[in-house]
Amino acid sequence: MTARSVPTDRDVDVVVVGGGPAGSCAALVAARAGLSVVLLERGPFPGSKNMYGGVVYPRILDELIPEWWNDVPIQRWVTRRSTMLLTETQALTVDFRAGAWGAPPYNGATAYRPDFDNWLACHAQAAGAQLITSTTATGLLRDSAGTVIGVRTDRPDGDLTAHVVIACDGVNSFLAKEAGLYEHTDAKHFTLGVKETLALPKHVIDERFGVRGREGVDIEIIGATGGVNGGGFLYTNLDTIAIGVVLKLSKLGAQQQRPEQIIATLKQHPAIAPLVQDGELKEYSAHIIPEAGLTMMPKMTTDGMLVAGDAAALCLAAGIWLEGVNFAMASGMYAGQAAVEAVQANDTSAVGLAGYQRRLSDTFVLKDHRKLRRAPALVLSDRVQHLYPGMVANVVERMFRVDNPNPKPGVRRIFNQERKRAGVRRRDLLRDGWTGFRSFG
Amino acid sequence: MTDHTGHTRAHPAEILAPNAWGGMSFQERMATAEFRIHHQPHIVVDGKVCADCSTRECVVACPANLFVPTSDGGIVFNHEQCFECGTCYLVCNREGAISWHYPEGGHGVVFRRT
Numbered sequence: 001m002t003a004r005s006v007p008t009d010r011d012v013d014v015v016v017v018g019g020g021p022a023g024s025c026a027a028l029v030a031a032r033a034g035l036s037v038v039l040l041e042r043g044p045f046p047g048s049k050n051m052y053g054g055v056v057y058p059r060i061l062d063e064l065i066p067e068w069w070n071d072v073p074i075q076r077w078v079t080r081r082s083t084m085l086l087t088e089t090q091a092l093t094v095d096f097r098a099g100a101w102g103a104p105p106y107n108g109a110t111a112y113r114p115d116f117d118n119w120l121a122c123h124a125q126a127a128g129a130q131l132i133t134s135t136t137a138t139g140l141l142r143d144s145a146g147t148v149i150g151v152r153t154d155r156p157d158g159d160l161t162a163h164v165v166i167a168c169d170g171v172n173s174f175l176a177k178e179a180g181l182y183e184h185t186d187a188k189h190f191t192l193g194v195k196e197t198l199a200l201p202k203h204v205i206d207e208r209f210g211v212r213g214r215e216g217v218d219i220e221i222i223g224a225t226g227g228v229n230g231g232g233f234l235y236t237n238l239d240t241i242a243i244g245v246v247l248k249l250s251k252l253g254a255q256q257q258r259p260e261q262i263i264a265t266l267k268q269h270p271a272i273a274p275l276v277q278d279g280e281l282k283e284y285s286a287h288i289i290p291e292a293g294l295t296m297m298p299k300m301t302t303d304g305m306l307v308a309g310d311a312a313a314l315c316l317a318a319g320i321w322l323e324g325v326n327f328a329m330a331s332g333m334y335a336g337q338a339a340v341e342a343v344q345a346n347d348t349s350a351v352g353l354a355g356y357q358r359r360l361s362d363t364f365v366l367k368d369h370r371k372l373r374r375a376p377a378l379v380l381s382d383r384v385q386h387l388y389p390g391m392v393a394n395v396v397e398r399m400f401r402v403d404n405p406n407p408k409p410g411v412r413r414i415f416n417q418e419r420k421r422a423g424v425r426r427r428d429l430l431r432d433g434w435t436g437f438r439s440f441g
Numbered sequence: 442m443t444d445h446t447g448h449t450r451a452h453p454a455e456i457l458a459p460n461a462w463g464g465m466s467f468q469e470r471m472a473t474a475e476f477r478i479h480h481q482p483h484i485v486v487d488g489k490v491c492a493d494c495s496t497r498e499c500v501v502a503c504p505a506n507l508f509v510p511t512s513d514g515g516i517v518f519n520h521e522q523c524f525e526c527g528t529c530y531l532v533c534n535r536e537g538a539i540s541w542h543y544p545e546g547g548h549g550v551v552f553r554r555t
Contacts, residue, residue, distance in 0.1 A: 042546050043549075044477070050552065051552055114553055136545060187532050190527075252498065253498025288527045
């Protein structure tokens with residue numbers, strides 16, 4: 001750690017915009033290296049604007065906060081993960097439990113984002129970053145060459161100059177757009193997440209979901225969103241459960257279905273209704289998700305500025321893997337490291353900041369996205385959404401139905417009949433299977 | 442619902458109407474989230490641009506149901522209980538119809554249990 005003096009020509013070394021998981025990790029890393037850091041948060045406290053579909057995978061914090069599990073404010077450790085395929089009257093569930101996920105170093109946890117994000121921001125503050133809440137960054141400050149040299153805020157005399165601006169201002173990132181890092185914004189790259197947090201007594205949740213103590217359940221659901229492409233989720237907090245849907249924006253308007261209506265339909269499904277019954281609505285919330293992975297990612301770096309987290313579309317929406325907070329924390333951490341390098345080398349141009357892109361490329365952040373680049377489109381495709389769930393559920397129903405006096409039909413015959421009945425062409429099925437195999441295999 | 446100055450504000454009648462699903466009115470649903478309302482709207486809708494829009498995806502897609510069509514073909518918009526998600530401007534296909542920015546620092550939605 002070096003004791004670096006306050007920069008002469010700028011207010012601070014680094015301004016981080018947004019006190020979410022990306023911003024707090026960026027601020028933590030930069031402050032710990034001795035840089036002067038301001039962390040701006042537009043809400044009254046970090047996490048107050050943030051909402052998600054339910055599970056944090058914090059192992060990336062091993063590098064930053066050793067034994068983070070001792071004080072992280074989580075709700076439950078996910079020890080049971082289910083994937084559910086629904087039709088109107090059927091449900092097929094693949095249910096997995098791992099005892100090891102209930103003990104250090106754990107795997108995933110459910111958490112309230114206002115708790116989790118606030119906790120992470122406190123670590124950034126403890127490292128020396130100055131957190132300024134209730135302050136919106138309204139635009140970029142640039143010099144005559146176009147280099148980003150700070151941000152404008154909505155405070156009186158609120159200009160704040162810095163050697164590096166790290167934009168962690170979320171999925172709508174006005175700063176990344178202003179910097180020209182996004183070529184265009186297209187509704188088809190986004191999904192809308194809506195969620196209900198429902199109160200239930202802890203013992204009722206434990207009984208309904210078959211867990212004890214701090215064990216928790218995460219259920220991902222396909223076929224739950226009617227005519228709108230998307231998915232559903234249901235997970236347990238300590239004394240609430242959260243149920244919601246993720247909806248493809250470009251289909252929502254066309255289908256004339258309202259988001260809360262789609263949740264209501266999901267809650268009435270015979271496989272879901274007993275789990276959510278009598279849950280009292282405590283909070284209704286919504287947020288946009290950058291869903292399209294590599295297809296939509298912006299340029300990550302420009303002179304004087306880096307983009308991380310949802311602002312950089314670093315959210316993995318690949319069906320069986322739904323992750324965002326870990327990508328935010330990692331990209332924030334790498335942005336912080338690159339900013340430190342650049343400031344110490346006195347070169348905060350895009351060239352000086354190139355360590356960020358290199359780190360993203362060399363780690364899971366972009367490796368996962370490259371490997372799963374075809375997955376988001378496949379998962380949200382019309383066949384996966386509207387044809388396969390019914391086909392698969394019918395095959396299973398006929399396999400398990402005892403239709404005496406008729407003898408049992410062969411599985412292959414059932415499958416072919418159901419494939420034809422669903423209107424699925426063999427070559428489409430093979431092509432999707434191959435895409436899935438290449439992505440997930 | 443009260444704003445930061447303590448004044449009670451009315452909703453458009455359409456938002457008050459209870460809906461058939463869930464046994465809860467939309468207003469009750471929205472009352473579960475906290476909003477620190479700023480008098481200055483952070484979203485501005487240009488009704489002239491909206492007037493000849495036939496798709497009106499914002500009306501269906503906005504999770505807070507803030508866009509309400511009027512009988513004369515316009516759209517009434519209320520910024521007060523906005524989740525600040527961005528759905529409206531993303532689904533909008535009319536250039537200039539919706540101007541969207543974040544509310545003043547410290548204002549707008551405050552999530553607690555998401």
